[in-house]
Amino acid sequence: MTTxxxxxxxxxxxxxxxxxxxxxxxxxxxxGALFGAGLNLDSIDxxxxxxxxxxxxxxxxxQDQETRDAFRxxxxxxxxxxxxxxxxxx
Amino acid sequence: xxAAAERARPRPEQLPLYPAKAWLPAPIxxxxxxxxxxxxxxxxxxxxxxxxxxxxLWLRILALWPGTRVEKMRRCQRSMRRxxxxxxxxxxxxxxxxxxxxxxxxxxxxxxxxxxxxHPTLCDVTSIASLFPDVVAVARPSFAKNPLxxxxxxxxxxxxxxxxxxxxxxxxLRLGFDVLVFPEGTRSPRGGGALQPFxxxxxxxxxxxxxxxVLLKLTCAxxxxxxxxxIWKISDRMALxxxxxxxxxxxxxxxxxSRATCRAIEQRYxxxxxxxxxxx
Numbered sequence: 143m144t145t146x147x148x149x150x151x152x153x154x155x156x157x158x159x160x161x162x163x164x165x166x167x168x169x170x171x172x173x174g175a176l177f178g179a180g181l182n183l184d185s186i187d188x189x190x191x192x193x194x195x196x197x198x199x200x201x202x203x204x205q206d207q208e209t210r211d212a213f214r215x216x217x218x219x220x221x222x223x224x225x226x227x228x229x230x231x232x
Numbered sequence: 233x234x235a236a237a238e239r240a241r242p243r244p245e246q247l248p249l250y251p252a253k254a255w256l257p258a259p260i261x262x263x264x265x266x267x268x269x270x271x272x273x274x275x276x277x278x279x280x281x282x283x284x285x286x287x288x289l290w291l292r293i294l295a296l297w298p299g300t301r302v303e304k305m306r307r308c309q310r311s312m313r314r315x316x317x318x319x320x321x322x323x324x325x326x327x328x329x330x331x332x333x334x335x336x337x338x339x340x341x342x343x344x345x346x347x348x349x350x351h352p353t354l355c356d357v358t359s360i361a362s363l364f365p366d367v368v369a370v371a372r373p374s375f376a377k378n379p380l381x382x383x384x385x386x387x388x389x390x391x392x393x394x395x396x397x398x399x400x401x402x403x404x405l406r407l408g409f410d411v412l413v414f415p416e417g418t419r420s421p422r423g424g425g426a427l428q429p430f431x432x433x434x435x436x437x438x439x440x441x442x443x444x445x446v447l448l449k450l451t452c453a454x455x456x457x458x459x460x461x462x463i464w465k466i467s468d469r470m471a472l473x474x475x476x477x478x479x480x481x482x483x484x485x486x487x488x489x490s491r492a493t494c495r496a497i498e499q500r501y502x503x504x505x506x507x508x509x510x511x512x
Binding site (some may be wrong): 184185186189192203204207 | 276394395397398431432433490
């Protein structure tokens, strides 16, 4: 899967798993902040999103600094998933 | 009381901290201040010392007794409640801090509820947990990881904030505990004279678990142990914390959209506490 495909998929997943009806997945930017400013997600959204990502991509999402960094933006999330999956496949 | 008189009465967080300074002769006043500061220090040391002995020694001994996880949790809770009662008794005897509640139970029925409260002082959790049985609070991860308090937090079934917080809270509710959440996520600013924006976790929890939410109004007069107020700046007068449930929301009244519930309840708190508009 190409990187931009994964980006699209993540955006779709964010909108679906968090039921953001008024948000168009295409309007989410790759590098824009997900929490606080930008998309303005909150702590419960983070939990939902973490669960959704763990389920869909079969990766371990644990509570650590690495995860916190990954949830900054779509691009960071994509890198995180790619990295985790590569580590899992080995 | 008329509306005008209500407005004229000073708000709890605006009460003067040092009224005795005006009429007590200086040397006596400074002695009195020294005593109050010392007493506060003693209580602080007593709390932490007690928590260590209690968490690391007594709760471990209790855990040796056989029983299921819930039985052990309840046993630890009973013990903890006695400890908190002793702590509050000492603070009351030293004329530092007192907590009261006009009600004998926070539950409208027999079933567990989500307790939501504003957070004016450091001792809100100990106050509520010592007055009412079967309450677990959602704790900041720093508390659960704290080497001194962590044992107590974990063994008494308090829920550390983190990835599994909703699942764990739902479990506590099933086991028959009320879950206490401060939706501000930290103490209220300005001696309880304002509110931080609410987080929606508590409301999401209640909607998922289909349990009622009980809204508690906490007021502390004069302000004590509040955010931004150093601990040693204890007032000349004993602080009085009042714990008052002011509304119950049944599960049927809750919308599935916890964002909307959260906003509505935050607004309700602003009205009940008499804060107009947003934080300056």
